Amino acid sequence: EPEVTQTPSHQVTQMGQEVILRCVPISNHLYFYWYRQILGQKVEFLVSFYNNEISEKSEIFDDQFSVERPDGSNFTLKIRSTKLEDSAMYFCASTKGLAGIGELFFGEGSRLTVL
Amino acid sequence: AQKVTQAQTEISVVEKEDVTLDCVYETRDTTYYLFWYKQPPSGELVFLIRRNSFDEQNEISGRYSWNFQKSTSSFNFTITASQVVDSAVYFCALTQSGAGSYQLTFGKGTKLSVIP
Numbered sequence: 001e002p003e004v005t006q007t008p009s010h011q012v013t014q015m016g017q018e019v020i021l022r023c024v025p026i027s028n029h030l031y032f033y034w035y036r037q038i039l040g041q042k043v044e045f046l047v048s049f050y051n052n053e054i055s056e057k058s059e060i061f062d063d064q065f066s067v068e069r070p071d072g073s074n075f076t077l078k079i080r081s082t083k084l085e086d087s088a089m090y091f092c093a094s095t096k097g098l099a100g101i102g103e104l105f106f107g108e109g110s111r112l113t114v115l
Numbered sequence: 116a117q118k119v120t121q122a123q124t125e126i127s128v129v130e131k132e133d134v135t136l137d138c139v140y141e142t143r144d145t146t147y148y149l150f151w152y153k154q155p156p157s158g159e160l161v162f163l164i165r166r167n168s169f170d171e172q173n174e175i176s177g178r179y180s181w182n183f184q185k186s187t188s189s190f191n192f193t194i195t196a197s198q199v200v201d202s203a204v205y206f207c208a209l210t211q212s213g214a215g216s217y218q219l220t221f222g223k224g225t226k227l228s229v230i231p
Contacts, residue, residue, distance in 0.1 A: 041223070042206070042221045042222060043152075043206060044221070045218045048216060048218060056216055058218075091160060098217070103165065104150075104217045104219070106159065108157075108159040109158050
């Protein structure tokens with residue numbers, strides 16, 4: 001069964017460092033998302049991406065965050081200068097269509113620990 | 116603004132008991148979708164169900180059933196004859212379908228522990 005894959009599964013970094021989280025969405029999907037979950041808290045929407053551009057973003061997704069689809073398969077989330085409060089599980093998700101057309105499939109998450 | 120409330124933070128049941136997880140939502144949209152996701156201890160998010168706002172029929176899938184009541188803005192989830200493998204955090208979520216986006220608003224989750 002096709003799945004969304006994320007790497008790394010866990011990354012530890014020093015505050016102020018840049019981090020890139022990678023995702024390979026399901027191959028025929030067109031819409032891509034990043035969500036995050038601070039430990040023990042709810043899952044929060046960060047950004048959606050379609051047709052090579054951001055379609056929506058939350059207030060969490062500030063200037064230190066960026067997303068990119070550098071090639072036909074990868075979808076990346078970059079955090080330019082990590083802060084302690086960026087420590088969280090980051091989930092990539094993809095879907096074939098809009099709500100009501102396709103299911104939203106999540107990856108297994110990338111746990112980011114900022115020291 | 117949209118909001119999803121899962122008032123039960125943690126629930127413990129003994130195996131084989133039935134358990135209902137509550138979800139109440141707020142939205143100004145007339146068209147929307149509701150979801151339930153399961154997050155086992157391993158951390159991934161597993162899709163369980165999607166329901167659109169026009170479909171108030173209850174749904175049953177094996178031991179799982181969902182009760183959608185638009186009048187009370189609730190979308191409750193029942194597990195019948197619970198099993199240890201059901202132990203997980205369960206999230207209810209809401210999205211606006213007008214724009215079609217999967218910008219989900221999640222509840223805080225209910226941690227279910229099924230005791231053997």
